[in-house]
Amino acid sequence: MMIYGIIDNDKFNCYSDYKSIDNDDYYITIDGYCDSNYLECILDEYKDKKCDFIDNIKDFISIYLYDKKSKELLIINDRIGAKKIYYCIRDNKLLFSNSLNKIVDNKDINIEILSMYFRHHFIPEPYTIYKDIYKLEHGYYMTYKEDINKVNYYNIFDKFNNRITIDNYDELEYELNNKLNKIIKELADNKENIGVYSSGGIDSNVVTSIFNKISSNNINTFSIGYEEKEFDESSSSKIIKNYLNTNHHEYIIKKEEALDIVKRIPDYYEEPFGDASAVSTLRLNEYAKKNDIRFALTGDGADQIFCGASIYDTYYKIQKASIINPLNIHLSNKLLKNKKLFYIFGNIPKKYKAQVDRIYKERKIGNLFADLGPKRFEDELNIKTNNLQEKKMILDLNTFQAQRVFPKMCIAAKKNNINIISPFLTHEMIEFSFSIPHKYKYHKRIKKYILKNVLYKYVPKSFFNDKKRGFTIPTVIWLNTCLNDDLKRVSTKQFIKEQGIFNYNKIEYIINNIEDNANLVWDYYMFQIWYEKNILNK
Numbered sequence: 422m423m424i425y426g427i428i429d430n431d432k433f434n435c436y437s438d439y440k441s442i443d444n445d446d447y448y449i450t451i452d453g454y455c456d457s458n459y460l461e462c463i464l465d466e467y468k469d470k471k472c473d474f475i476d477n478i479k480d481f482i483s484i485y486l487y488d489k490k491s492k493e494l495l496i497i498n499d500r501i502g503a504k505k506i507y508y509c510i511r512d513n514k515l516l517f518s519n520s521l522n523k524i525v526d527n528k529d530i531n532i533e534i535l536s537m538y539f540r541h542h543f544i545p546e547p548y549t550i551y552k553d554i555y556k557l558e559h560g561y562y563m564t565y566k567e568d569i570n571k572v573n574y575y576n577i578f579d580k581f582n583n584r585i586t587i588d589n590y591d592e593l594e595y596e597l598n599n600k601l602n603k604i605i606k607e608l609a610d611n612k613e614n615i616g617v618y619s620s621g622g623i624d625s626n627v628v629t630s631i632f633n634k635i636s637s638n639n640i641n642t643f644s645i646g647y648e649e650k651e652f653d654e655s656s657s658s659k660i661i662k663n664y665l666n667t668n669h670h671e672y673i674i675k676k677e678e679a680l681d682i683v684k685r686i687p688d689y690y691e692e693p694f695g696d697a698s699a700v701s702t703l704r705l706n707e708y709a710k711k712n713d714i715r716f717a718l719t720g721d722g723a724d725q726i727f728c729g730a731s732i733y734d735t736y737y738k739i740q741k742a743s744i745i746n747p748l749n750i751h752l753s754n755k756l757l758k759n760k761k762l763f764y765i766f767g768n769i770p771k772k773y774k775a776q777v778d779r780i781y782k783e784r785k786i787g788n789l790f791a792d793l794g795p796k797r798f799e800d801e802l803n804i805k806t807n808n809l810q811e812k813k814m815i816l817d818l819n820t821f822q823a824q825r826v827f828p829k830m831c832i833a834a835k836k837n838n839i840n841i842i843s844p845f846l847t848h849e850m851i852e853f854s855f856s857i858p859h860k861y862k863y864h865k866r867i868k869k870y871i872l873k874n875v876l877y878k879y880v881p882k883s884f885f886n887d888k889k890r891g892f893t894i895p896t897v898i899w900l901n902t903c904l905n906d907d908l909k910r911v912s913t914k915q916f917i918k919e920q921g922i923f924n925y926n927k928i929e930y931i932i933n934n935i936e937d938n939a940n941l942v943w944d945y946y947m948f949q950i951w952y953e954k955n956i957l958n959k
Contacts, residue, residue: 425518453482454840497562500575502823506557521691542695582805584855614715616641624720630879642667672708687954695944710837722845725818726854728862729869736809911949
């Protein structure tokens with residue numbers, strides 16, 4: 422689904438596959454699901470309030486509106502990363518699109534930004550892999566009339582910093598359950614061909630259970646499994662789905678499929694994208710499309726607003742260690758090789774406490790390529806809390822979730838004409854979660870404590886003894902077997918020399934030591950197959 426536009430002096434042209442209104446005074450189109458009435462409502466709001474209506478727009482959509490009288494363009498990105506908007510000024514013309522490839526011209530790679538890609542597995546906003554092409558950040562709108570003006574209309578940090586907490590557990594648990602029921606009902610209302618993506622964990626099963634309760638029909642659920650049993654949780658998913666009596670659809674990815682799926686990742690993600698679970702996400706959406714799904718509910722976002730990721734246990738230990746043993750111990754070779762020891766005893770700069778995992782990886786990157794300057798997220802300095810877990814959660818919500826995890830799902834879904842619905846990432850749920858004291862999210866070292874108790878109203882607690890793995894893949898196994906020949910094919914001395922980006926000796930070393938460098942090798946391999954398709958046009 423494409424939106425592409427250009428403004429050349431006073432001439433405006435826009436093409437859109439989505440619903441649009443084009444009359445003598447205005448042009449408007451929306452990237453995302455809506456009906457024609459909503460387009461009319463947006464226009465009426467704009468006529469009456471200009472940009473003051475933006476706070477009230479729906480979640481998970483972006484808006485492109487051109488005022489033909491004032492000759493001003495307004496582009497509004499969604500609040501939390503569901504949509505991508507790219508723009509550039511070339512030859513005094515503004516080009517904009519929801520597809521990066523549509524506005525690429527000379528394919529001049531921004532080498533300086535590669536350090537960020539290898540640290541974070543994606544290229545953060547507002548940058549792209551190309552020079553002079555930018556992303557409009559989530560939670561921003563931009564206007565254009567001779568010049569670009571950007572405004573941050575929805576700021577996660579401001580919402581968190583201005584929170585008012587309610588210290589009444591029973592009231593909060595009751596309200597959380599009610600709010601989830603309300604949001605899921607509103608999001609799913611009047612939508613046909615709808616399913617739930619389940620990774621077998623707490624988050625997706627909260628959504629599944631509530632949707633199952635409010636639906637008048639048996640709901641459709643979808644999961645992905647693997648031949649490698651340590652990465653497969655399809656059996657636990659089946660137990661829960663059998664209990665709820667859903668129409669469960671399961672796809673097992675075989676090792677023989679790996680190369681074919683991996684080679685299609687650049688067809689989905691227009692920039693280098695190193696999140697290995699894109700393999701599962703891509704196949705899940707293709708499988709759902711074959712089953713005629715048009716809307717998919719997910720549990721995305723719950724980890725970041727209810728303290729669910731395993732990394733948050735590490736931050737709890739860091740905070741405890743800094744109180745008990747605040748020694749400034751410098752890294753030794755032993756510490757560098759042991760990530761847990763690095764976390765606890767490493768010489769971590771205070772202002773980067775919530776980025777310790779990234780600092781660790783930064784040291785591992787070493788001389789992989791010509792890094793022309795370190796670039797980090799420094800937004801955590803704006804988060805008003807002394808709790809390291811909370812700092813990391815809010816930082817992750819604005820970066821890891823909004824720029825990596827959620828776009829990963831939304832982009833793969835969009836390619837298959839599926840609309841993603843994530844109740845935990847609605848602004849209503851995010852802001853409500855900020856009213857819950859942290860002690861009810863991380864209670865006696867139990868992550869997602871309050872959310873789990875909501876789930877146990879619908880599904881027995883005994884179903885959730887296994888560790889959730891999510892949409893992970895057997896990265897090390899595949900890199901050493903079914904993907905190894907292709908990895909080496911794009912890593913020959915001649916290929917690296919002609920490419921002129923990487924240090925061959927360093928590449929050779931990490932490929933020969935995949936077990937110790939799996940994430941780094943994966944990022945590198947994803948970059949190479951992206952480069953081959955998009956730069957070499959192979």
